[in-house]
Amino acid sequence: MVSEPSSRLLTVRGLSKQFRLPGNLFQRNARVVHAVDNVSLTLDRGETLGIVGESGCGKSTLSRALLRLIEPSAGSIRFRGRDIMDLSPAEMRHERRHMQIVFQDPFGSLNPRMTVRDLITEPLRAHSSDAAADWQDRIIEALEAVGMDRHVLDRYPHEFSGGQRQRIGIARAMVLNPELLIGDEPVSALDVSVRAQILNLLKRLQRETGTGYIIVSHDLGAIRYVCHRVAVMYLGRIVEEGPVDAVFRDPQHPYTRVLVAAVPVPRMHGRRLYLPLVGEMPSPLAPPPGCHFHTRCPVAIGRCKTESPQLVEIGGGRRAACHLLTPGADPVSLPSTLPSPLPTVPGSETASMRASLSPITSSNNNGVR
Amino acid sequence: MTRAEDQSPLLEIDNLVVEFGRVGSVRRVVDGVSLQLAAGETLGIVGESGCGKSILSLSVLGLLPSGARVAGGQIRLAGESLTGLSERSLRQIRGNEISMVFQEPMTALNPVIAIGEQIAEVFRTHQNAPRKAARLLAVEALRAVGVGSPETRVRNYPAQLSGGMRQRVMIAMALACRPKVLIADEPTTALDVTIQAQILELFRELRQEFNTSVLFISHDLGVIAEVADRVAVLYCGVVVEEALTADLFDNPRHPYSRGLLAALPQPDAEEVPEQLFEITGTVPAPDALPDGCRFNPRCPLATDRCRSEAPPFLTVGPAHRVACWEAGHGQ
Numbered sequence: 001m002v003s004e005p006s007s008r009l010l011t012v013r014g015l016s017k018q019f020r021l022p023g024n025l026f027q028r029n030a031r032v033v034h035a036v037d038n039v040s041l042t043l044d045r046g047e048t049l050g051i052v053g054e055s056g057c058g059k060s061t062l063s064r065a066l067l068r069l070i071e072p073s074a075g076s077i078r079f080r081g082r083d084i085m086d087l088s089p090a091e092m093r094h095e096r097r098h099m100q101i102v103f104q105d106p107f108g109s110l111n112p113r114m115t116v117r118d119l120i121t122e123p124l125r126a127h128s129s130d131a132a133a134d135w136q137d138r139i140i141e142a143l144e145a146v147g148m149d150r151h152v153l154d155r156y157p158h159e160f161s162g163g164q165r166q167r168i169g170i171a172r173a174m175v176l177n178p179e180l181l182i183g184d185e186p187v188s189a190l191d192v193s194v195r196a197q198i199l200n201l202l203k204r205l206q207r208e209t210g211t212g213y214i215i216v217s218h219d220l221g222a223i224r225y226v227c228h229r230v231a232v233m234y235l236g237r238i239v240e241e242g243p244v245d246a247v248f249r250d251p252q253h254p255y256t257r258v259l260v261a262a263v264p265v266p267r268m269h270g271r272r273l274y275l276p277l278v279g280e281m282p283s284p285l286a287p288p289p290g291c292h293f294h295t296r297c298p299v300a301i302g303r304c305k306t307e308s309p310q311l312v313e314i315g316g317g318r319r320a321a322c323h324l325l326t327p328g329a330d331p332v333s334l335p336s337t338l339p340s341p342l343p344t345v346p347g348s349e350t351a352s353m354r355a356s357l358s359p360i361t362s363s364n365n366n367g368v369r
Numbered sequence: 370m371t372r373a374e375d376q377s378p379l380l381e382i383d384n385l386v387v388e389f390g391r392v393g394s395v396r397r398v399v400d401g402v403s404l405q406l407a408a409g410e411t412l413g414i415v416g417e418s419g420c421g422k423s424i425l426s427l428s429v430l431g432l433l434p435s436g437a438r439v440a441g442g443q444i445r446l447a448g449e450s451l452t453g454l455s456e457r458s459l460r461q462i463r464g465n466e467i468s469m470v471f472q473e474p475m476t477a478l479n480p481v482i483a484i485g486e487q488i489a490e491v492f493r494t495h496q497n498a499p500r501k502a503a504r505l506l507a508v509e510a511l512r513a514v515g516v517g518s519p520e521t522r523v524r525n526y527p528a529q530l531s532g533g534m535r536q537r538v539m540i541a542m543a544l545a546c547r548p549k550v551l552i553a554d555e556p557t558t559a560l561d562v563t564i565q566a567q568i569l570e571l572f573r574e575l576r577q578e579f580n581t582s583v584l585f586i587s588h589d590l591g592v593i594a595e596v597a598d599r600v601a602v603l604y605c606g607v608v609v610e611e612a613l614t615a616d617l618f619d620n621p622r623h624p625y626s627r628g629l630l631a632a633l634p635q636p637d638a639e640e641v642p643e644q645l646f647e648i649t650g651t652v653p654a655p656d657a658l659p660d661g662c663r664f665n666p667r668c669p670l671a672t673d674r675c676r677s678e679a680p681p682f683l684t685v686g687p688a689h690r691v692a693c694w695e696a697g698h699g700q
Contacts, residue, residue: 054561054562054563054564055561161651163651164651191417191418191588191652192417192588192590192629192632192633193417193628193629193632193647193648193651193652193667194651195632196632196633196645196646196647196648197647197649199634199645200644200645200647203644218561218562220562220636221633221634221635221636222634223636224634224635224636224637224638224641225634225641225645245641248636248637249637249639258563259562259563260636260637262562262563262565262566263562263591263636263637264562264565264566264569264589264591264592264594264595265591265594265635265636265637266590266591266593266594266618266630266633266635267594267618267635268594268614268615268618268619269619277563277566277567280531280533280534280564281561281563
């Protein structure tokens with residue numbers, strides 16, 4: 001194995017998670033869902049990696065598998081320089097003090113019978129080696145770091161709004177000074193005005209503590225704002241990965257292009273012209289062979305139907321899994337700049353579908369979009 | 370785009386007040402809202418949770434939850450008042466004249482009846498269509514909303530369909546009797562973005578084809594920018610700004626509208642700010658509204674007048690109105 005830079009916090013190789021659904025009266029054979037399929041990624045200290053994708057792409061399973069909250073089926077996870085896949089449950093529990101998670105639902109993830117003090121004490125009780133007498137200061141410090149004051153210590157979660165609850169969830173995760181914080185849709189349940197507060201909070205905490213973040217979200221705007229790099233997932237696989245501004249401003253993989261163009265933006269100018277992608281995401285129970293995206297891909301070629309593309313370097317610190325983007329091997333390359341139309345590719349559906357991938361920016365909203 | 374200007378409104382909401390609770394503990398969740406919807410127009414209503422947007426839309430159909438009541442104002446459809454109509458007369462209007470699409474199609478559809486049967490029921494109830502004809506109409510209704518092989522789809526049950534497909538079924542049912550007004554309450558919120566894009570496209574097509582007027586309610590400013598001709602921004606039960614869509618997004622005047630837009634990071638923006646704009650604090654509860662302008666405790670521009678006196682709804686441009694004391698003083 002190549003030696004890792006000292007700044008490396010997490011290295012994941014070939015991580016997979018399969019779920020077996022029991023057979024029933026009508027289906028004798030157990031069915032297998034490949035929720036996470038051969039995912040490799042890295043995270044440096046103080047860095048934020050975003051994981052985006054639509055429902056069913058495996059992003060939440062991945063976030064839990066990284067902490068072994070869901071046991072991965074295969075692959076290796078190196079965290080702080082050691083492989084955590086070999087750790088016993090007791091050792092793993094000990095290791096988790098360095099890796100914390102914040103969930104989406106600030107209503108469901110806080111025990112309603114515990115006060116704020118209890119909630120923030122709980123992780124300390126589980127993990128801290130300090131004397132209980134010293135906890136008080138750490139609790140107040142964590143609470144103040146998320147912008148709340150000590151007067152709320154004896155109140156219960158139901159007394160708080162969604163945004164405040166999410167702050168409590170973050171205080172709970174950060175009180176142990178973890179080196180890795182995973183956020184699973186941490187702002188999705190929040191209103192716009194509150195979402196900005198929480199996003200700013202996450203960014204500020206990272207500046208102050210140097211914690212590495214992995215933020216899982218379907219909200220591309222939030223990802224762009226808090227992340228340094230982003231990985232785009234489709235049906236359990238990473239299809240594109242790279243610096244977040246490059247990936248979102250100049251997406252390369254056909255799915256990323258469609259995904260970015262599909263996000264409605266609150267402005268009238270410079271919007272990407274988008275003709276909707278036909279069809280829906282195939283069932284993860286029966287993913288298509290070859291490239292998982294080929295059934296909906298407007299530029300798919302014959303090879304895409306049989307051969308699964310590898311995630312390879314495409315320059316600029318970016319990786320993509322697309323036969324058309326693989327250097328050297330590609331019969332037709334996708335254009336590197338956005339406004340140019342895609343080349344005619346044998347096997348592509350129709351001209352209009354091709355147009356859906358050429359994100360011509362429209363200067364106004366009049367007329368047909 | 371400015372169809373609203375030269376036609377008398379099809380749907381008119383005039384100074385509507387909706388209240389919850391009994392005397393002594395009344396909570397006003399909609400407080401004096403006036404809106405007009407012209408034929409063929411899509412009016413976006415945007416606001417955060419608790420702003421009253423769903424209650425407003427339910428009141429148009431007379432479907433308020435128990436405990437809520439219209440305490441003042443008028444709702445008129447083509448000049449005729451809907452407030453005070455009997456349940457029986459309202460039933461004539463629902464489905465035929467005004468219909469609704471909800472956020473969660475799984476709970477709005479009956480899980481044990483095939484979708485074709487559910488759509489056919491609309492034709493039988495509202496148009497007295499015979500059973501067989503209703504079934505054929507159901508197939509056509511599904512075809513109109515872009516459902517592939519509708520002849521076989523009609524036999525599916527809701528659980529066999531994806532979220533996007535279920536929402537198409539809901540829209541097919543809502544449009545079955547070619548209503549004049551369609552109320553869509555967060556119709557794409559439960560969907561993934563690529564599926565959302567398909568449904569938004571469907572809304573645009575249906576509008577062109579049937580000239581349906583749409584009241585489109587959403588918390589998502591991006592979605593509103595995609596579908597609406599005009600937008601009303603709701604805060605704590607009052608309209609704080611109303612403008613043509615282009616004007617609202619290019620030149621928002623109310624500090625709340627401006628704050629919402631500034632607080633929203635855009636994925637493909639050229640640059641992201643070092644710090645996102647925050648609207649401080651939270652939406653006040655309906656029983657603890659501040660005096661004066663309801664936004665004043667969170668407003669960076671608030672003055673003493675804002676804290677004591679509710680601002681009037683002032684016209685600041687063509688079809689552009691703002692309820693703010695400070696909005697008149699430039700940016």
